[in-house]
Amino acid sequence: MSPDDKFLALCEDLEGSIHIFDLQSGQLYARFERTFGTVRRISFRSDSSQVVCGDDWGLVELIDLNSRTRVWRSQVGERMWFPAVAFSPQNDLVAWLGRRDFGLLDATSGKDVVRQHIAFRSNQLGLAWAANATQLLTCGWDGVVCVWGVASARTTHQVHLLYQCDTLHRSFSCSFFDNHRYFVTDHGLFPIPPQHRPSCAADDLVPLSSETLLRLREDGWIWLVRGGTGERRVCWLPPTYRPVVQTPYVNFATLQDSVRLVTDSYRLVVIDLKEWIKNAYPDS
Amino acid sequence: MSLLADCMRMTRVFYPVIGVACLQLHHHVVPFLPLDSRLSQVYGPKLQSSIKVKEGRDRIWSSCVHVLEGHASGCRTIVFSPDGRRLVSGSNDRTVRLWSVQTGSLLQVMTGHSGVVRSVACSPDGMRIASGSADTSVRIWKATTGLQVGADTYTGHSESVLCVIFSPDGLCIASGDIKGMVHLWSMDVTRRSVKMLRSPGPVISLAFISSNRLLVASKGGSITIWELQSASCIEQHHLLEDPIAFAITPDRKLAASLSKVTDTITIWNGHTWKKQKQMPSYARDDELYPSGGWLSFSPNSRYLAVGSPSSIIVRVWDTRTGKQIHDAKGHAREVEAVQFSPDGSLLASASLDFTVRLWDFSSVAELQRQGHPTTSISLSPLGTFLATGFADNTVEVWIVRLDISSYSDVARRQVSRAM
Numbered sequence: 001m002s003p004d005d006k007f008l009a010l011c012e013d014l015e016g017s018i019h020i021f022d023l024q025s026g027q028l029y030a031r032f033e034r035t036f037g038t039v040r041r042i043s044f045r046s047d048s049s050q051v052v053c054g055d056d057w058g059l060v061e062l063i064d065l066n067s068r069t070r071v072w073r074s075q076v077g078e079r080m081w082f083p084a085v086a087f088s089p090q091n092d093l094v095a096w097l098g099r100r101d102f103g104l105l106d107a108t109s110g111k112d113v114v115r116q117h118i119a120f121r122s123n124q125l126g127l128a129w130a131a132n133a134t135q136l137l138t139c140g141w142d143g144v145v146c147v148w149g150v151a152s153a154r155t156t157h158q159v160h161l162l163y164q165c166d167t168l169h170r171s172f173s174c175s176f177f178d179n180h181r182y183f184v185t186d187h188g189l190f191p192i193p194p195q196h197r198p199s200c201a202a203d204d205l206v207p208l209s210s211e212t213l214l215r216l217r218e219d220g221w222i223w224l225v226r227g228g229t230g231e232r233r234v235c236w237l238p239p240t241y242r243p244v245v246q247t248p249y250v251n252f253a254t255l256q257d258s259v260r261l262v263t264d265s266y267r268l269v270v271i272d273l274k275e276w277i278k279n280a281y282p283d284s
Numbered sequence: 285m286s287l288l289a290d291c292m293r294m295t296r297v298f299y300p301v302i303g304v305a306c307l308q309l310h311h312h313v314v315p316f317l318p319l320d321s322r323l324s325q326v327y328g329p330k331l332q333s334s335i336k337v338k339e340g341r342d343r344i345w346s347s348c349v350h351v352l353e354g355h356a357s358g359c360r361t362i363v364f365s366p367d368g369r370r371l372v373s374g375s376n377d378r379t380v381r382l383w384s385v386q387t388g389s390l391l392q393v394m395t396g397h398s399g400v401v402r403s404v405a406c407s408p409d410g411m412r413i414a415s416g417s418a419d420t421s422v423r424i425w426k427a428t429t430g431l432q433v434g435a436d437t438y439t440g441h442s443e444s445v446l447c448v449i450f451s452p453d454g455l456c457i458a459s460g461d462i463k464g465m466v467h468l469w470s471m472d473v474t475r476r477s478v479k480m481l482r483s484p485g486p487v488i489s490l491a492f493i494s495s496n497r498l499l500v501a502s503k504g505g506s507i508t509i510w511e512l513q514s515a516s517c518i519e520q521h522h523l524l525e526d527p528i529a530f531a532i533t534p535d536r537k538l539a540a541s542l543s544k545v546t547d548t549i550t551i552w553n554g555h556t557w558k559k560q561k562q563m564p565s566y567a568r569d570d571e572l573y574p575s576g577g578w579l580s581f582s583p584n585s586r587y588l589a590v591g592s593p594s595s596i597i598v599r600v601w602d603t604r605t606g607k608q609i610h611d612a613k614g615h616a617r618e619v620e621a622v623q624f625s626p627d628g629s630l631l632a633s634a635s636l637d638f639t640v641r642l643w644d645f646s647s648v649a650e651l652q653r654q655g656h657p658t659t660s661i662s663l664s665p666l667g668t669f670l671a672t673g674f675a676d677n678t679v680e681v682w683i684v685r686l687d688i689s690s691y692s693d694v695a696r697r698q699v700s701r702a703m
Contacts, residue, residue: 001664001671008671010679023669023681218353220300235335236301238316239614239641240346253661253670258338260670262661264614268672269340276334 002048007065009051011039018042018053020065030068043086043094045107052094052107054085060096062110072110076103084127093153095136097127102138104153114153118146126185128175132200135162137183139171145183147196163196169218178202178209178227188215188225212277214254216243222259224277232280234273241269290323296349296644299387311335318342348614349630350388350642354381358636361403361621365410368626370427372413373640374401380415382427385630385642392430396423396437403447407454414457416445422459424471440467440478449490458498460487466500468512479515483508489530501530501541507557521557525550531579531588538603540579540588549579549590551603561606566592566599580623580631589631591619598622598633600645612643 001008007029008021018032018039037055044051050071052062058077063070077098084097093113094105102124103115118124122142129136134151136159145167149160169187177184179202182191194204209227214234216222220242222234243251243261251262257274294313295302301312310331317324320343357376364371370391371383380401382392399419406413412433413425422438422445425431438459447460460466464483470476485504493499493509497518500508505526509519525543532539536554542565543550551561580589587609588601598619600610617636624631631643660673672680 001662001669003665005664005668008669008679008681010673021679023664026681235312235315236298238297238346239348239351240342241316241337241340242351251661255670260661260672262672263340264616267340268661270338272336272338273334275336279334 002044002051003046004048006048007044007051009042009044009053011042011053018051018063020051030063030065032063032070041084045087045091046089047091050087050091050107052085052087054096058098060085060094060105060110062094062107074105074110074112076105076115077101084125086127086129088129088133089131090133093133095127095129095150097124097138099123102127102136102148104150104159114150114157114159116148116159122170126171126173128173128183130176130180130198130200132198134200135198137174137176139167139174139185141170143167143169143171143187145171145174145185145190147183147192163193165190177213178211179206182227184213184215184225186215187217188223188231189213189227212256212281214259214273216252216259216261222271222273224273224280226281234276235271240265241271286322287326290317290321290345293321293345293349293644294323296386297345300389303387316342318344318346320344345644347610347612347643347645348641349644350385351614352381352383352388352390352640352642353638354390354393355379355638355640358617358638359620359634359640360401362623362632362634362640363404363406364623364625364632365406365427366408366626367410368630370406370410371632371640371642372404372406373634374404374415374417375638376400376636378417378419380404380413380423380425382413382430383640385625388642392425392427394423394425394430394432396432397421399444402445403459405448405450405457407450408452409454412450412454414448414450414459416448416459418444420445420461422448422457424457434473436471436473438467438469440469440480441465447487447490449492452492452495458490458492460490460500460502462486464502466490466498466510468498479512481508481510481515488528489532491532491534493532493534493536499532501527501532503528505541507539523550523552523557529578531581533581533585535585538581538585540581540603542578542590549588549601551588551606561603563601563606563608565590566595566597578620578622582624583626583628587624587628589622589624589633591622591633594618596635596637598631598643600631610645612641612645614641615639 008023010019020030022029037057039053039055041054050064054060060076061073076096086095092107094107101117104113122140124140126139136148136150139145145165147163149162171185174185180198182189212226220237223231224234225231253260257277259271261269298313305312311333314331315333315335355375355377359373359375361374373381378397380394397417397419399417401415401417403416416422420441424433424436441461443461443463445459445461449458456470458468464485466481468479483500483502484506485502488503489501491499496512498510505523507521511518526545527541527543529542539552539554541550547565549563549565578591588603590599596615598612602609615635615637619633619635621634634640662671
């Protein structure tokens with residue numbers, strides 16, 4: 001869904017078209033035919049005027065929603081892998097993550113800015129920008145999360161590995177948290193050493209965020225993690241209540257105080273944890 | 285009695301949580317008990333929990349009691365220990381793992397193979413585990429420590445080992461490879477004797493039908509029974525269907541084969557080799573490697589479990605009627621092996637989705653779920669909308685209010701019409 005909650009992007013399976021729906025009216029806003037590849041990842045531009053898609057042919061393409069036209073298409077990864085894609089916060093770059101490499105494309109032309117091999121054994125799955133676009137996070141099946149410096153990528157055509165952390169848990173997604181002092185994965189929060197944080201990170205004197213997140217871990221336990229102050233085990237999901245193992249990033253969503261997931265047998269489950277959280281953190 | 289049965293089922297399913305929070309069952313267990321279970325009906329109203337399953341709660345006990353997670357790649361083979369308390373799995377990740385059936389916990393990880401583990405076997409006393417691999421070796425492990433027994437690696441095969449089995453007395457091992465060679469070798473490293481038997485095709489199944497007789501089934505349809513003392517062939521039969529999987533009951537009353545050519549499972553009389561029943565196999569026309577693991581008879585020979593190759597569904601057939609009585613859905617990728625527990629109460633299935641699942645069909649009467657299955661879910665960035673996709677090409681968009689208990693369905697958009 002678009003950042004302003006205006007559009008919903010849907011992709012048909014098996015070489016299907018991309019459909020953009022207006023969420024207010026429920027009407028089809030635009031439709032883009034495709035002849036090959038199944039789109040697996042979509043990222044909206046921050047002003048919701050463009051959308052970038054990655055398909056399992058390793059293709060990334062940018063679509064302009066105002067003119068309803070395809071702007072460019074770039075081959076970035078190998079076939080049979082769907083690259084993660086993400087607009088930079090300033091919308092001038094598009095980051096993509098392949099199986100074992102990642103890169104930046106110019107958002108206007110689709111041309112390569114930089115391409116970097118990631119020397120880990122397992123597949124890479126998650127990608128996230130820092131708010132000031134100077135750093136990128138990548139994470140993968142092996143649980144290693146990397147912080148990359150990309151500030152000078154446009155001029156030097158290079159990126160730098162600043163910090164890597166083995167979380168010991170496979171990760172499908174990652175993002176910066178608590179004013180860039182932490183990163184968060186499917187498992188929980190991990191601190192970033194001060195010297196490796198982006199310049200937009202908050203000073204350590206700034207109080208820790210009291211934001212809470214719900215995380216479903218591999219052993220079936222749902223944990224509540226709270227900015228820097230620790231974690232609490234909430235409840236354990238029996239196997240029939242778990243999301244599909246291979247693709248939890250499309251089958252698991254958390255609101256502030258509830259969990260929604262699609263089980264292995266394609267059943268929608270909604271778990272309300274509001275009362276539990278209220279009891280656990282009366283101040284929040 | 286139904287309450288007692290529910291308690292036993294609850295203990296099995298919720299063992300991981302009972303182990304760490306046994307005084308908080310009202311909190312961790314009661315909200316997830318199936319609505320129609322006696323346990324939920326009796327204790328649900330009395331024990332209030334701050335956790336609420338607002339939608340999608342199970343109505344009855346699911347057939348899946350454990351998901352064994354830990355392998356780093358697809359699981360190829362499984363076997364129960366003779367007492368049924370442990371389960372051994374072999375994987376593409378080159379490891380052999382030992383699991384507790386009661387708790388679902390991982391007990392041992394056995395590393396050493398340099399290739400995919402294609403077959404595992406448990407000794408009659410349950411103390412040793414044998415594993416055959418694509419690296420052409422057979423290794424013996426101690427079940428208690430997970431360590432190899434001495435440097436006991438059998439390296440007589442020149443090709444990928446597909447089957448491995450202990451003799452009934454546990455003193456020797458039979459192993460069969462993809463070239464059709466069967467090696468029968470003693471466990472005694474210092475005075476190892478080896479007998480070699482030749483089969484016309486890749487060995488898909490081995491079975492001791494007595495202490496001195498070994499049945500060898502090979503791809504191509506040859507069934508050979510060898511008298512081991514003299515290493516002579518005493519029976520030979522040919523199944524026309526070119527099977528890729530084969531199983532036989534210990535009493536030799538029934539045998540089953542799975543053929544990709546005819547897309548059928550055939551149940552045979554194990555003595556006369558006459559066809560008894562034939563059922564669809566649901567095998568697609570993919571390139572399949574031969575394996576005995578796709579078929580497993582229940583101990584009383586009444587049921588046949590089939591991990592349809594190329595399918596994510598485990599099917600259980602009644603061998604007397606030829607009717608399918610259960611299907612177990614849950615694996616995200618193809619099922620590679622199935623096996624009934626020694627007492628027949630559980631069925632294990634190994635899958636390319638990296639997991640092994642344990643199924644209990646004792647109280648299962650799968651209800652047809654209402655509506656179409658949900659396939660994906662997504663929350664909008666501002667938290668205003670929640671979209672869920674369904675298999676019937678529809679998407680439901682929900683307005684998410686601050687009080688999530690009052691979310692409302694604003695539109696069920698018939699995306700299929702637009703598409």
